[in-house]
Amino acid sequence: MDVRKGEVVCIIGPSGSGKSTLIRCINALNDIQSGSITVEGQEVSDPKLDKLELRKKVGMVFQQYNLFPHKTALQNVMMAPIKVLKQDRKAVEERARALLKKVRLEGKEDNYPGELSGGQQQRVAIARSLAMNPDVMLFDEVTAALDPETVKEVLQTIKTLASEGMTCILVTHEMGFAREIADCVYFTDRGVIVESGPPATFFDEAKDPRTREFLSQIL
Amino acid sequence: MDSASIIEWLRPDWFFDLTVVSDEYNRGRYLAGLWMTVQLSVISIFLSLIVGAVGAAAQGAPSRTLRVLVGFFVAFFRNTPPLVQLYFFYFAIGTVLQITGDDGRPEPLVSNFGWAIISLSLFAGALNVEIFRAGIEAVPKSTVEAAEALGYKRLQIYKDIVLPLAVRISLPALGTNLVNLVKTTTLAYAIAVPELLYVAAQIWSEDLNVQEMMNVLLLSYVGIVAILVWVLHHWEKRLRIPGYGR
Numbered sequence: 001m002d003v004r005k006g007e008v009v010c011i012i013g014p015s016g017s018g019k020s021t022l023i024r025c026i027n028a029l030n031d032i033q034s035g036s037i038t039v040e041g042q043e044v045s046d047p048k049l050d051k052l053e054l055r056k057k058v059g060m061v062f063q064q065y066n067l068f069p070h071k072t073a074l075q076n077v078m079m080a081p082i083k084v085l086k087q088d089r090k091a092v093e094e095r096a097r098a099l100l101k102k103v104r105l106e107g108k109e110d111n112y113p114g115e116l117s118g119g120q121q122q123r124v125a126i127a128r129s130l131a132m133n134p135d136v137m138l139f140d141e142v143t144a145a146l147d148p149e150t151v152k153e154v155l156q157t158i159k160t161l162a163s164e165g166m167t168c169i170l171v172t173h174e175m176g177f178a179r180e181i182a183d184c185v186y187f188t189d190r191g192v193i194v195e196s197g198p199p200a201t202f203f204d205e206a207k208d209p210r211t212r213e214f215l216s217q218i219l
Numbered sequence: 220m221d222s223a224s225i226i227e228w229l230r231p232d233w234f235f236d237l238t239v240v241s242d243e244y245n246r247g248r249y250l251a252g253l254w255m256t257v258q259l260s261v262i263s264i265f266l267s268l269i270v271g272a273v274g275a276a277a278q279g280a281p282s283r284t285l286r287v288l289v290g291f292f293v294a295f296f297r298n299t300p301p302l303v304q305l306y307f308f309y310f311a312i313g314t315v316l317q318i319t320g321d322d323g324r325p326e327p328l329v330s331n332f333g334w335a336i337i338s339l340s341l342f343a344g345a346l347n348v349e350i351f352r353a354g355i356e357a358v359p360k361s362t363v364e365a366a367e368a369l370g371y372k373r374l375q376i377y378k379d380i381v382l383p384l385a386v387r388i389s390l391p392a393l394g395t396n397l398v399n400l401v402k403t404t405t406l407a408y409a410i411a412v413p414e415l416l417y418v419a420a421q422i423w424s425e426d427l428n429v430q431e432m433m434n435v436l437l438l439s440y441v442g443i444v445a446i447l448v449w450v451l452h453h454w455e456k457r458l459r460i461p462g463y464g465r
Contacts, residue, residue: 114462
């Protein structure tokens, strides 16, 4: 698997097939048992790896948003750049407000996560990751916990990001979205990548029987 | 006791004929006892919170030895009666820890007030360790993971994410323990610390007004605990997060 700068990659596959494990290995949240991953020339499986340096380059958005519940939306976005990157508070606040505006949450800056809907929380989470200016964004089934109406607003946000040239790796069950946005789609089953290809060929002319079976079940 | 004598006992006259109000000497003793109880309470609460926070942090430490030691400490103070602990400190350790005074005779290194503080702080502190640990464990792992993914260091996560959330989760149980601690200060009576119960017993054995002093005693504790509960309640309210926990 190879992801180039600015590329959007979707990983699909049945539950327990290793999709999430794969992207969690990219920012060292999971340990790598075998094989290797290189992010911007940095070997992730290297035992001497500086995890903090790696994680500054790789942003991640989770299924359950995982916002800090005791901080407002704005504080959630501002915290990491101030505490981790030691950036100037004023500049960070300006950028954080712009990011919240970008994910269309203007006016919600001072709301706590508990006061926001799932879709709004997820967009705060996206803004929180973007505030670190990552080179790659990982999305781990970010719409799986949302109700259907709010899925769209989150997907729209990701689409905007992708169109601006952000490198994105998504684990998703939204096939329509994958087809529309991805440069390349990967299918995993039982811990291995079975098949991959550009969405047009992947969805319509899948070669592997496992891929075909999976697609026939959900499409 | 028949019903007439119960009514007799509840008769409000006693509130109007109190030697702690009418007699200046008794009033002074009562206020000194009250002040002693407040000191015991405030200092023990403060120290027990420190013991709890340090103990809970140690229990999450990578060192196995440290975790086992904290486990023993908690088990010892949780599984033995506080009165026995107090006696143990005062009579067993207190008699060993002695220095030679100016007149050449042995003097205790730690006063009975000091032992009461140490004993009460460790007793309540051990329970605080458990309370804080439960709070820390209740912070979702996924929240910690989000901080990790943002590049936070371990200590930063503990300080900025885990502790603020753990304190909020711990508060109700902590309140119960601290209220109990205030009531447990009466045990200091057993090693002759002149706190509220001690002075009340002095007064009623001289003035033979046991029932009145009982009422005074009970009302005093109702008042002290009410103040503590009020403080805790306001703390809880200040820390409340809009929309959280619903």
